[in-house]
Amino acid sequence: MKILDKYLLKTFLTTFTTVFVILFFIFILQTVWLFIAELAGKDLDLLMIIKFLAFSMPRIVPLVLPLSILLASIMTFGNLAENYEFAAMKSSGISLQRAMRSLTVFIILLSIVAFFFSNNVIPFAEYKFINFRKNIAQVKPALAIAEGQFSDVGFYNIKVNKKSGAQGNTLTGITIHKKSQSGDGSKTVIKAKDGELISSEQSSILQLVLNDGYYYEDIVPKNYVDREKLPFVKSSFKKQIINIDLSELNKVDVNEESVASSNTMLTVNELNYTLDSLNKNMKTDIIAFSENSNTRITYPEKSKKVVVKKNKPLPNNLLSLYSNQEKSNILQLASSTIESTIYTIDSSNTDLLNKQKNINNHLLAFYDKFVIVFACFLMFFIGAPLGAIIRKGGLGLPIVFAILIFITFHFINTFGKRLAQENGMTPFMGAWLSSFVLTPLAVLLTYRATNDIGLISMDVILAPFQKILKKLFPTQN
Template structure:
């Protein structure tokens, strides 16, 4: 038994690593092509590209592992079936499920490693990859001064060279506009020829100009109050040789602090995502509470002193306030991740103070007048005023009522949009959290599809297994993207959406496993030909059977 286990594992390990590397390379190439325009002409070194590719390779592993397991298991059992090794194993009295056991244990270990990688390694790699990609996008293109075109890549200067010679240094007909004083085109340099090259490891650009003129227009201020302004002076200086040095520090790759990107859900672990979800849940409760607590301020008579607070909402906000108060300081709140970037502790404190002020004002009104007394006074006053009101005053009152109604409607719409946005963010974070688990378990499901299917088709190599793997992977990808979109659009719960691809593919694995144990020939034409002949014969027998 141990020799058979070693044979099966040895047949699987080689194709697995090969297909994993190939899949990562294909996915990485496809992903990098989207940002190809951001890399061209930036003068990035090989070490920057190597760092970027390394981090994005780690980013591709959650998608590459299930596909690699599917393809390698198909190839492994396809090769065993093609060379009749699987037949010999069954002939020795070993069932298919027993032959699958060592690979099932190995793939289970791969799933555990995949989960740990998705939860701890991939978020850190995403943080470094996307921060570096952002810095690359912000980087200026490399120094490229072309003939006959004004170049403005160097800060405060515009340079035009009409002719560049083949040696790469000699230039002719040079025009330079100096904008360092911020006064427009008042300083101009014209030169007949010169040389252009970089010094100190491309840190500075040196321009040696020959036979030229420097033109400058300055403004001399006059102290006389009668003039109150200034007059311009035009200065021209001739030179045979002059040198200009330009700092090229602005062309370097400026690295942004990674902390600025750490709040994104792709850069967080499951624990951090859970904390972010809790903070957004608190913000939802706070928005609802403030909307209902302050709703009475929009009414003058109707619902002025009626409580519109839904049952249980006050208890929720009390629990949320206790959670906020348990944190010592704003800095601790931010470091612990209790509040997201959009809901800081300062904002929570402001909301809490507003709720206290509203509650105090309502209590003060309650002490001065009871609800019954207020209603009787307002009703009597309204009846008296209505009998004496004119048409113009009535129109004015209606106009004010309409404006107040529009204000209430706009306020409700704003709060509804905030709640919808928060709910969408909560579902995105929930989806991202559960995805770390489902992507790891998808390795097991792909194994349950690939291994039995390989034993059924009995074809090895990269032909039929690749075709079948691509079909299942496309189906898996389509269902994943559809469910993710449904979750973000609030059509489906995030929990169901993230588990839906595995739920859809798991029956295929169970069916293939059952058919493989029965030695079914699902992919052979004779199997379907015999099945169709049996159905036709049964249909003929039913039609020819005499009626009773």
Template structure:
């Protein structure tokens, strides 16, 4: 009667968990992983550190000697301009400068004060990349605009991630499993076709003459001329190598497809196994609240943590063994539920009966029964019940015992 409200609440939680894991979690995984992928490709924020050469902006190398954080003023600025693709053909130095980003973060505008710009000029005729001269420009103010497109977050199409098992709902997972079976059938069909093509025997060059002799030839090759034997052997060796290569490639493809199929079937079973775990934990936790009556809330919390850790270890190991094909997919995914469910039934039965199996007297009774079982399994126990064995033991062991313990 006490469990009825909790069972009703757990059923609601189980249904909610099933819906979330089947439809909402795949959609959120698609959004999350696509965003994480784009963030990983994103360049870090552009910052200038005094005394360091910064190469974050494409085709530019920037160095500053000092920086005033309060006024955003830069001192002793050096810029290596590689936009022409000719190396260090342009070099700009400035006594000071300022750096301001545009409101949209697309460009960085730098204003340099009191400096010199050095630039190499190249010939267009004759030898390419031949330096023709140098240009030195003194300036009071020079403006630079840097493109920060590489620092902007560019979103990838979500369709690129939609085939992963974490992004598929129930129907899509089942369709993915069926499609993998179709791919495996196509691979086997192509492999069989190529093998038949490789082992097909061309008999058009054989003579129609009938061999007339008393003894059969020792080898088929002996029926051919010597100059053709090498060609035949090389052709057979090449066909064998080709079949071996095709077999290895087909096995590799089938192994990958089998692994992909197991991964998707694991994810399909997980959408049912995790909601079912809610019911299992209900019938583990609720009976413990009535069985363990001492120690306040500390003991139930510790026991709950132990069961939770055990469940996670079983789930992780079961999934790993299912992926590696050590266990079947069904067994690997449902392993924690299969282990915890009998314990949940036992605890529920204990809580609704008067057996009081968790009392000290019960454990002491079980321990004595275990010791009696060990004694019953001992062969010496049954030998001692034989009178002849007792007389033999007393006659031969008595003097030895009296020598060891003379005062007894």
């Protein structure tokens, strides 16, 4: 390796490492901010918090890595151009492509590492993170009860509008559905204005104290005739205490891993296998729906058959061949069949759309593992020429350009994925849209930097206006 390559590589690595650490720390703070409501005041020990954050860190890398490469490239080549080191290189016959050669090799190696990280480390971390978070929620009931949604706690589904207090144990706007022991749904509903969670480390019983509420329960009589009357019990209370046995919940091992179905947890091979299964299942469902629809749209075999002479043409109104009673039966059957078919189509359509969204999410997760590889190249070939063109290093102008470019990249990437999830475009296009949009920019900047053309050529902009002015005001000799 020549001295120039060592110098460029050392300069780039120093800048890249510094930028990566700073940005990684910033994104970690963002992660802490996102989950602070779940972590703060929940009696979690330091080790559990460290594990929680450690499992959430790898997901940050696909965001931080391309941005770090972009900013480090702009700063490195901007410093070289600002200090006239590029001018010295060019006077010695060293082109921009030659100067970028060693760094290009480094970016290739970094991209390979990024792929293996995305394919192995991130799925493993997501697997750990989701299971760890689920198990914490079971061990810490206050953490399990989320605001604005039903949370499963033992034999109860609990929803609260707001949680407050130092431990998050003061609840407001409580709705509770008690699970039926027979497994036929929830027949008991309890609503309360407010309440409080009371627990003790020495006891496995969680007390839920409810204030100013109503109790509603459906009664299922043994006599089937009485069931048609839909009897129920309703009462009000000023205070009611519900004891929830946490002995089974507290047997949960926070290191146990039972959830393993999220697309973010899967490697490329696992995603391929899962996608194959999902596509086969969807095709099977479509065929089954088609066959079921054909079976539904038939006339009962027991119906009266009308015999028509061979040479006699059929009437325009086929119903005229039947009696009034038969006409009524046929029309009723047709009406019920149409209603049933429409309902089946709507429900099947919703089910198939959800399955297609699931397939799209798996495809997006599959393509994302390759997008990060290309993103490393893309950001380098945008940042390096841009730094050479603007001729500014440091943390001023390079940060402005880096943020603008990366926000554009991230916005287009998010927009494409959302469209792909809703079948607005193919998952391939959704995942690669940002790369396709910014690749021409990388080519343009590399071309202009190689040929010593500025970022914006004022001559190109002013030339049309100069021609117009010359025509309007010709010079007189």
